[in-house]
Amino acid sequence: MAQISLTFPDGNARSYDAGVTPAEVAESISKSLSKKAISAQVDGAHWDMQWPIKADAKIAINTPADDTAALELIRHDAAHIMARAVQEIWPDVKVTIGPVIENGFYYDFDRQEPFTPEDLGAIEKKMKEIINKRDPITTEIWDRERAIRYYQANNEPYKVELIEAIPGDEPLRMYWHGHWQDLCRGPHFQQTGQVPADAFKLMSVAGAYWRGDSDRPMLQRIYGVAFRNKNDLRAHLTMLEEAAKRDHRKLGREMDLFHMQEEAPGQIFWHPNGWRIFTELQNYMRRKQEAGGYVEVNTPQLVDRSLWEKSGHWEKFGENMFVVEVDEEHAREKAVNALKPMNCPCHVQIFNQGLKSYRDLPLRMAEFGCCNRYEPSGALHGIMRVRGFTQDDAHIFCAEDDIESETSIYIQWLTEVYTDLGFAEFKVKFSDRPEVRAGADEIWDKAEAALLDATRKAGIEPELNPGEGAFYGPKLEFVLTDAIGRDWQCGTHQVDFVLPERLDATYVGADGAKHRPVMLHRACLGSFERFIGILIENHAGKLPFWLAPRQVVVASIVSDADNYVHHVVKTLKARGVRAEADIRNEKINYKVREHSLSKVPAILACGLKEVEAGTVSVRRLGEKQTHVETLGSVADQLCAEATPPDQAKKHELTVV
C-alpha cells in the first residue's frame, strides 16, 4: 500500500498507509490521546476521526480542550440528536437541515402540528436518552442515486431536494447513529455520548421558510444552545437574563422615557424624560455637523407622487410608502402624496435651486429628517424598528474626484462621534457592485476604489460583502459593538450615481460646462430612535451623565432641610445641571431606592448636618459609598460632567 507522510503540530512527520484515519493515527501515538480524541484538523480542515487521509498533510488531533472544534461537534451532533429524537417521538415528521449557529444549533422540521413548550421538554428528555445510549456514530459514502432512492422511499422530500441541489458528482456522506441516519457533510463525534447531556437546552420554536424563501413552505425551527459543560450553559442563560434586563422596552417604561400604543403602531410617544435624551443627542449632532462643514436644511413631509416617480421610489418602494389622498378643492382628481420615506429627493430639490458652481462643491447638506416607512408588521420591534423615525441624514454633493477625500473626512468625523458616544470600537463593511446595477463599470471601479482607499487610509480594513451594494452605487456600513458584545449596524455611506441623473442635478464646472454631481448618502446614527434604543441597552439604562434625562435628585432627609434642598437645586440648575428636588415625606431609604431604580446618576441627600455645613451627601448610581462635599465643589464637578463631550473638548482647548 502507498505511504503518505503526516506532519504533526510539533513539526515531526510520520509515515502511514494511504487512507489512514485520524482515529488510527491517534491510536498509533498513544492510548490516552486516542481516548480523548474527538476530531482532527487535516490541512486546516475539520476532519472526522473516521475519514481516510489519502495524501501528505499536516495533521492535528483535537481533544475536548480545543474550544472551537469541540463546540462545533457538540452543537452539530446535538442538532442531529434532536432531529433523531423528534423522529423517534413523531415518526411522520420530515427532517430538513440543522446547522450550528452562535451558541448552539437549530433544526428545521416539517410537521402539521405545532411544537409546544411541553414538546420541547419531551424532546430534551429523549435527546438525553439517546446521548446516554452512547450509540456509535458511523459514516458511509453513498452515491446520489442510492441516496435519492432512499429518501424517496422514506418519504423525505426535503432531503431529496437538498441532494438534487448539491452540485456535480460530489459523493454524499451519510451518518448513522443507532438505526437513525442523516445526510450530512460532517464531521461528527464517534458516539452520541460525547455530547454533554447536561449542557444543552432547547430554547424556542419559530417558523422559518424552507430554504429562506418566503414563497416556499413554512417549517418549524427548534432552536437550542449547547456548551461543553453545565457551567458554561448556566453562564449563557445568566447572560440572556442580563440581556433581558437591558431591554429598552422594559427600561423605557421603568425610566418613563416613552410608550407606544395600538392606535399608532410603530410610532413613538416620547415622554419628557425620553425626549430629553432625544434632544440632547440631536443638539450634539447639530453642533458636530456644523463643525463638520454641513449645512442643515428641512424639507416637506408630504410630497406629491410625481417626485417619487421621478426619483424611482414609487416604482421600487411604493409598497412601503404611506400614501395620502386628498380632495383638493380645485382638482378634478384626488391629489396623491406620500409621506417621505427618505430625504434624498427633497435634498436634490434644494440643490437644484439656482445654479451651482464647482466652487460650491462639496456641498454637505444635512437634515434631521422625519421619515415614515410602512414596515411589515412582523418587522416592528420596540423603538429599534419603527414606522416613523428621524434620520441623521446628509447628502454630500461632490465631483467624482472628491469621493475619496469626502469619504476620508466622513470616516474621521464619524469616528469622533462614535467615540464621544462611547463606541470607540467599530467595524466597517464594504459592499461592492451587485449583478443588477446602474452606471458604467469604469465609474464603479473608481467609486469602489475610492471607498476602499479612504477606509484603509483611516487604518481600518473593511470586511467585504461582495455584490451587496445598492444598484446605484457601492457602500460602506459602520457596525458598532455594544457592552455585551452585540453588533449594531448604524452608519452608512453610499455612493449614488443614479439619483442626480434622475432628478437632473447639475453644476457648472471650471470649464463653463454643466456637469453631473455625485451624491454621497450618509448617516451616522442611522435613526435617533434606534440609536437611543441601542444606547439604553448598551448602558443598561445608566446613561452617561450628559445624556441622562434626570441628572440629579436632591433629596431631603428631614423637612427642616426643604429650603436648603431648593437652594441646592437652584444652584445646580444655574450651572446647567438637570436637578430636581424630592422633599416628599418619605424615608431617605425609600427615596434612594426609587431614584436608583429609575437610574438617576446622582442623588444628593440633605439633612440638618448638611444644612448647617453648607454641604451635600453625594451618592452616585451603582455605588454604595456616599461622601459629603461642599455644595460649591459638587456643583463644579457635576457641571463639568453635564457638559457634552464635544463642548468639553472645546473648553479644554480654550483653556490650554
Next chain:
RNA sequence: GCCGGCAUAGCUCAGCUGGUAGAGCAACUGAUUUGUAAUCAGUAGGCCGGGGGUUCGAGUCCCUCUGCCGGCACCA
C-alpha cells in the same frame, strides 16, 4: 407579510375542567420627621384588547379583527 405564542387594575402577575374578578407594588388619604435600595394604616381602582358566536350563564370555549412577543422573510 408568514409560523407560533400572548393580551386580566398604572406596573408585575394569580384566576384548575364555564357559575358574575384577586394579590403585591404604584396612586390617593391620614399618621410618622425619618441618615443612604421599600415606615405604618386606610381608601379607591377593572367593558378581563375590539367585534361576533356557543351556552341558562363566558375572563375562561369557538370564529374574527387589532396590537404585542419570539423567529422567518423584509430593511431603499
